Amino acid sequence: MLLADKQTYVYDPKSDTWTKKADMPNIRSSSSTAVVDGKIYIFGGFDARTRTSFPTYVYDPKTAPSMPKPIGSGTSAAVIGKKIYVIGGLDYTGDIYKNAKNNYCYDTETETWTKKQNIPVSSLKFATAVVDGKIYAIGGRNDAGSPPTQSHLINGTIYMYDPRTDTWTLKKDMQNLKLEGTSATVLNGKIYIIGGNVSDGQGTTSTQVYNPSDNSIKDFKPLKNARTNASTVTIGNNLYVIGGAKDRNRASPLKSVEMYTLDESTPETPTTPESTPDQSSGDRALLVITMTNGLEKEFDLSMDEVNDFISWYDQKDAGSGSSKYAIDKHDNNKGPFSSRKDYVIFNNILTFEVNEYSSK
Known part of the structure; x- marks a missing residue:
């Protein structure tokens, strides 16, 4: 059974405590979230009973315009400036599941939605990260059949979206470890790809670091607990991994939080901005x-x-x-x-x- 909830908790890393906050207006599962100007935006999802088109909620609290069409589980949201890009997921038409290549942009200032170039591969349960104004979509799966549990094809790719040109580019194929349900966060211009599950549905302790500046990927220190569908965030030089489950079906949910501190004595090299014709006229x-x-x-x-x-x-x-x-x-x-x-x-x-x- 898929479980859904509407509770909101805030975690304070300084005191290592959790505090209960206001509930969401609706029970939701598999939504995506993004933060702009200290406000949390919640997109899509379903309530485990109906695949209805929920409004877009803002934890401020106020409501915002609904997405142009109903999108269920598996979307991912990324923020560039004042705009939020909601990508991928599953489309629902009655009881029919359809893979989605959606890419919608929500402008928080004008409160309007705009259709953007679709992601090249149907994908859900993938991670997104932003480096130098570009969105990187990492891993995920392409569901086949209706219902989608009949077959799972893990993509194992890293695509880059450039909002200035509204184009997607395949950057990397993760041949060694294809993941869905992974999470990602950015530190010093590099993307930390944390946890997820492989084709058998079991969570992994694997973590990787992707460097957009040279399109390279390497292994990083593994997690203590195998996790999939966890949340990941960077605060200072600390990487936090929160919750998740031991497997794709969330039969064994996790309540724990893991933290890794990057050694400040060996800082990683920040990403160098793209060159322009009038750049580097001197040293x-x-x-x-x-x-x-x-x-x-x-x-x-x-x-x-x-x-x-x-x-x-x-x-x-x-x-x-x-x-x-x-x-x-x-x-x-x-x-x-x-x-x-x-x-x-x-x-x-x-x-x-x-x-x-x-x-x-």
Whole structure:
């Protein structure tokens, strides 16, 4: 039996405690969620009895326009700026299940939906992550038959969606381990692919790291417990994996939370932004940051340092990464200090400019 619920809990990692919050208006299962401006948006799903078209709910609370058509289980949602992209899932027509390649964009400012280019492969129970303003759709399965439990074909692919061109590109085929029900989170420009289940439906402890900058994937430290359909989030340098189940059918649900801290002494290299025709006219630059209070901060940096700052800013603007960034003050290091760094807070930045020059 598929179980559904409408409860809401918030987890505080500082105190390691859970707090009960307001229930959703409807019981839902297999919905997808996204966060914009501190508000949680809930899309699609079903109540385990009927495949009705639910409104889009916002945990603020207020309601938003429903999706253009009913979409059931298995969607995934990704945020770029003020827009939410709801991708994949299953379409329902009466008792008929149909694989979906949906890609709908919800603008939280205008409260409108727009149809976008379909994902190339029918997919549900996959993960999405955003790096440098692009969406990466990872794993998932293609259900065949009606009902879909008759056959499962795990995709095992990584597709990239570019909203600027409204196009999809196949980036990687995960030949070694194809996964559905996996989850993903971003840290330092890399995507951590955590848990999921393989073709036999059993959860896995496997974790992998995908680097969009060079299209590479490698194994990472495994989980303590095999999990599928878990939730994953990054806070600072900590990766949190919450709940899930030991198998696809959720016969053995998990209540535990696992945390992994990335070693700050060996930081990973941030993704370098895409080059443009007018980029890299010199090897150094003056980075001028204007704060929301009108204060200007000026830093004389190498272009590598500037690109690292821009990469951090783009990731945070897309909804992931640390809220602060440390900039080395270099020649401004005055006094008996081994080093001096200026920490800028993302929410306090109004604008910034880059004035390149050559030191040669």
